Amino acid sequence: MVPLSYYLVLSGILFACGVAGFLIKRNIITVFMSIELMLNGVNLSFVAFAARWQQLSGQVFVFFVMVVAAAEAAVGLAIIIAVFRTRETLNIDQVNLLKL
Amino acid sequence: MLHLILFSVFGVICVAGAVNLLVQRHPINSALSLVVVMGALAVEFLLLGAEFVAAIQVIVYAGAVMVLFVFVIMLLNAGEEERTSGSKVAYLIGIPGALAGTVIVCWALLQHANAGSAAIGALPGHPRDIALLLFHQFLMPFEVTSILVLIAIMGAVVLAARPESTQRSRKED
Amino acid sequence: MTPDLHLWLIPLLPLAGAAINGLLGKRFSRHVVASVALIFCGAAFAMALWIAAKFSSLTLPHVESMTAWLRSGTFIIDYSFALDQLSLVMLLIVTGVGFLIHIYSVGYMWEEGGYYRFFSYLNLFMFFMLTLVLASNYLLMFVGWEGVGLASYLLIGFFFLRDSAAAAGKKAFIVNRIGDFGFLIALFLIIKHFGSLDFQTVFAAVQPYAPETTGIGFLTAIALLLMLGACGKSAQIPLYVWLPDAMEGPTPVSALIHAATMVTAGVYMVARSHIIFERAPSALMVVAIIGTLTAFFAATIGIAQTDIKKVLAYSTVSQLGYMFMACGVAAFSAGIFHLMTHAFFKGLLFLAAGSVIHAVGGEQDMQKMGGLRKHIPVTFWTMTIATIAIAGIPPFAGFFSKDEILWRAYQTSWIYWLVGVFTAFLTSFYMFRLLFMTFFGEYRGAAGSEHGHEEHAGHGTHLGRDATHTDSRAGAPAPQKHGHGHGGIHESPWIMLGPLVVLALLSIVGGWVGIHNRFANFLSPVFVANAKAAVTFEGAAATPGGEAGLETKLMVISVAAALLGFLLAYFLYNRRPELPARIAASLHGLYSTVAHKYWIDELYAWLFVKPLIAVSGIVFWRGIDQGVIDATLNGSAGGARDLSDEVRHMQSGNLRSYAGWIAIGAAAVIAYMVWVGLRAQ
């Protein structure tokens, strides 16, 4: 028997790692992977809560998250390719035209 | 006990993979660490009984999404990360903020959450049950998601396609 | 359980036609456009006939509710249509006359640009008019009410390249807005007092109230405001000024909208709300006075007009005055009766006038016509029938309805009657004046006629196709066929004459339904409360047999007035055509006052428009708009800009910085949520 809060804490740590990755990584692709990491952390918490409440809908939600993540990955990577094609860099610090 | 050991082992692998993702400077290493994280997470799902989710996790995430990442890294020939310091805010405010949020959540979870505990396979997620939920209770969201995916496919194709001007010039060559 | 009549189909059919023509018409040929318009309009007419055939088997009023529109607490508005005797009459008039005018337009508009646009608007108008007529609550009626206003605006401004047409469209719209304003406030009052806009609910709620004979209560207020709306729509004093200008639109439009159907919407609305009006005697009196004054006033203006369509326009205003007079003396069925006969003969007059205009190549000035009788016999004869009908000479339609009104007016007060009879005389006079000036005497037009005669032989094939007048009216350069274009005076094609003939027949026989009060009896279920209220209001409305003799006397007097008008016109404009000019010269001041429509337009411009512009310019624009609103906005905008100038450095464009802000924000939110959660434990 493992306390479910352990699972949740693990999920939280993964999410935090994702956030940290977003903050410190410069490569767009890696930043994007950090987002996936966050989503994975959330998935774990979904499954844990599904076990907590004995409700399968939690697991169904993981499925939805995955679908959205896959769609997001497809579009995101396409955007990255487009960005790379025009700016010839993957460094997120240099892709900062979105300002006043 | 076995449960705890397995949980700890794969939990540690998870966290190690996640930290490795942060530490590694080459994107392909980060990507592979993420694959490891996902694989270990799949095992955690299995421990909670979500076998279908675990399988999908491996197939979709590790087998498709991450392959796509690796593919793009290879395609763009992404090299070592440059250490530019474009954002002071990220370090001065973001990191402490993220840390604080995590600590608060973990503290609250460990000290005050009565989430109970789970045995191995706490909630068996057979494909059949999940399918029944998915195609009855969640049919509408399911269809909406399918439309989302369709749009995403089209968006990806449009975005990643070469601009028409270069296409034409290539044909003329 | 009455059968489901699918009433909603009737308005929707023309809407479908409008949509098809409006959206796709540009690619269609004229034939397709015309057939689409005719099919959908004709289908509506056919359906109206079908409903009329089944009418006797219905329990009335027959209400069909489609679906909910507004639901706000107990205030419920549905998309629902109602059918009773009153709306059936209106339905038949609108679809029938509308259909005929559609047919006529096919020929009349053949050479115009924007053919599909015209028919799309026309069908759109039918849709709104039918919605208005069939609506079972005030709000839906208001939708139709506003919609016909819109369609009218679009159609008046159909030749929008001409400034005068565009201005006339705007004028009609704005003047109507004033009336609509009254209507709208009346609706608010009704909602406030009865919590509903449904006819049945409202009328049932009004029923218990006693007539507000002493003092002025909210029913009077509602009635007066409704009357204001009706004044706007039906061109009554003081809001009649738009209707003569509306003659800028194509003639079929004038016939359909500004004679037969739309302008009568006000009468319909007053008749529909008769329960309210009956309980507000002072409002009824206002209605009667306005109607009488308008009838008389417009008729005097009509005498001096030389534009054939302007004469008809003032005649319309005048006839509408009759209808309001009828409503004002609580003779609603008489008003509706006159509405119906008027739809026939006035529609006919306009269409015939259109045919005349068509014949003489776009000329609208009667002083340049004359002697057309020989060239366009069908038009002449139909127009004669219509003129006799409007003059009120038996046994034509106008006689029955006008006589009915005058009789009922007399019962209320002999002053109404007197003015009415005098107006009848004037009507007869100016209508025959029009007839004589147009069709008798010598042709006074330009030299085009002999030119036309040369090509007379080959002309038949071009009937209706060479309406170059319309091109010049539309501001477009005349086409190359100018050579034979201006052509001689020629009869219109049969697609235009057909409706004329049908309407002429209706103008003859249309009044016969009123013999022995059959029409009134048919409508009596709707105005059932009428009798009761009339008793309390008037004392002795129930016509005893003893008064029949008096009625006959009055009838003779009014017919005599009409004949007098005819004779005077004959004398002045046929026997001694030089006389009118001399009379006009001798009565110089009076004549020019009448000819300039009593300078009402100028008065309005001086009284309302100029002060409004001045006040708007100084107080609202400079003072409030610039001084207060703009200053506040600019001030706050300037402040915001200064502030954001400082803050914008946060917007570095660096994603990681944004993520940092999000992270700290999320941490704050999480901390707050955890704190709240723990405190709750």
Next chain:
Amino acid sequence: MQNRWGPTRVGPFGLLQPAADGVKFLFKEDLTPPHVYKPLYIAAPMIAVIFAVTSIAVIPFGNALTIRGVQIPLQITDLNIGLLVVLGITSLGVYGVALSGWSSNSKYSLLGGLRASAQMVSYEIALGLSLVGVLILAGTFSLREIVQAQSGHFWGFIPNWYVFRGGQIVAFFIYLTAAYAETNRIPFDLPEAETELVAGYHTEYSAMKFAMFFMAEYANMITVACLASLLFLGGWSGPLFGPQWMQEILPILWFALRIFVFLFIYIWVRGTLPRFRYDQLMAFGWKFLLPIAIANLMITAIVVALKP
């Protein structure tokens, strides 16, 4: 069929040649070219072979074997979601190919790796979808239950295999085609097309590392053949006769026979068909196989749904 004769020196008819090759690979010098990214260069062949071999873990070879009263299930582990596990693990096999191509730091390898990853991800979809029809008919993910659902005959003599039932013959051919692409075999062997890319992703590899790629490839072929047999051809069913021990052994033989047939077809096709062009390959996968697979899935689903 233009395949050359293999070397016939080792053993009778050259049958021991594979063993000799293996020994040779083990003893060859293990070159590591300069400029390669070493950790992944070494890890890539391992990844390939590990996943290729692991996926066989859930594949059953036959009914439980009873030897002296002890029941031995002919399967390492029986999972409810066995098929999904196979698919999942094979889908991970891409990494071996892709990473080897990238880490070799050679343009041929990189191109091969890119091709391989794109191709395998694309065809995996058609492969997976072609199986769904069978899954709908069988109503389970468990490989053993799928096989059991195919027992018996209809019309007296035709075995109840899914390849004969419910129009799944379409799915079978989609599966077969996609499987060839998944395993990078001719006519879909673009990742290692020797006429264009020297040897594709394993250009820079030698000795046992090189051999591991081939082990992985052939192991994958066997896995794919196993899946085809299990899902479409009734698994290990076949006539049973003879004494008890033979009846125990025969299913394994029948199963092996099917796999052998599949492997034979592999070689047969290799000798027969030319290689696709890359754009043709992609167009074929996305614009032909995938729509057909989806159509098959829809029709099967509708038929199953309408059947009382």
